[in-house]
Amino acid sequence: MKFFVDTADVEEIRELAATGLVDGVTTNPSLIAKSGRDFTEVVKEICTIVDGPVSAEVTATETDAMVEEGRKLAQIAKNVTIKVPLTWDGLKACRTLTQGGAMVNVTLCFSANQALLAAKAGATFISPFIGRLDDIGEDGMDVVRDIRTIYDNYDALSTQILVASIRGGDHVRQAALAGADVATVPPAVLRGLSEHPLTDKGLAAFLADWEKTGQSIL
Ligand code: E4P
Numbered sequence: 001m002k003f004f005v006d007t008a009d010v011e012e013i014r015e016l017a018a019t020g021l022v023d024g025v026t027t028n029p030s031l032i033a034k035s036g037r038d039f040t041e042v043v044k045e046i047c048t049i050v051d052g053p054v055s056a057e058v059t060a061t062e063t064d065a066m067v068e069e070g071r072k073l074a075q076i077a078k079n080v081t082i083k084v085p086l087t088w089d090g091l092k093a094c095r096t097l098t099q100g101g102a103m104v105n106v107t108l109c110f111s112a113n114q115a116l117l118a119a120k121a122g123a124t125f126i127s128p129f130i131g132r133l134d135d136i137g138e139d140g141m142d143v144v145r146d147i148r149t150i151y152d153n154y155d156a157l158s159t160q161i162l163v164a165s166i167r168g169g170d171h172v173r174q175a176a177l178a179g180a181d182v183a184t185v186p187p188a189v190l191r192g193l194s195e196h197p198l199t200d201k202g203l204a205a206f207l208a209d210w211e212k213t214g215q216s217i218l
Pocket residue numbers: 006026027028107127129131132164165166184
């Protein structure tokens with residue numbers, strides 16, 4: 001499973017990308033607003049740090065305007081992935097943009113049927129928002145599992161499942177178990193995946209015992 005980071009914080013991306021664990025980045029209008037920076041400049045900078053897909057979202061709601069915005073965003077860098085919302089107009093924009101050779105991430109997906117339509121529209125990525133489904137009392141991961149089954153039923157559907165709205169390590173574990181292609185994770189969640197209290201406890205014990213030997217490796 002690939003890891004994308006879900007942030008528009010360039011310094012966070014730079015630090016995490018240095019680990020080699022980051023395969024791409026997702027942004028959305030809320031994350032851009034949080035960064036307090038110019039949209040185009042931020043996306044351009046992120047694309048210099050990460051070689052993989054960098055999602056930048058259109059803000060128009062009508063097909064022709066989405067396509068126009070998408071084409072402009074795609075000119076920022078070759079790894080820009082145009083993000084369009086899962087609306088009827090978004091699906092039509094997705095079809096036009098992918099037919100023109102662009103990568104498209106269809107976002108704000110909350111059902112398997114929506115994901116089926118996105119794949120038929122040629123989406124490169126489909127983004128089911130699992131945390132937001134959990135928030136309303138549904139099991140977001142059920143939708144991911146359904147999408148995996150549906151896509152695997154048909155060779156013609158090659159859209160990658162990009163699990164979004166991830167809130168913690170258990171979502172990551174379940175996404176991997178469900179066979180998701182990508183998990184986009186907030187930086188804190190990615191860092192948290194490395195942590196376990198028994199790792200800390202075990203390391204402290206090893207170092208204490210090592211200290212007693214009076215030896216040094218170098
Ligand atoms: C994905 O592309 C979205 O930016 C993101 O995962 C949304 O997550 P949220 O529900 O925590 O805002």
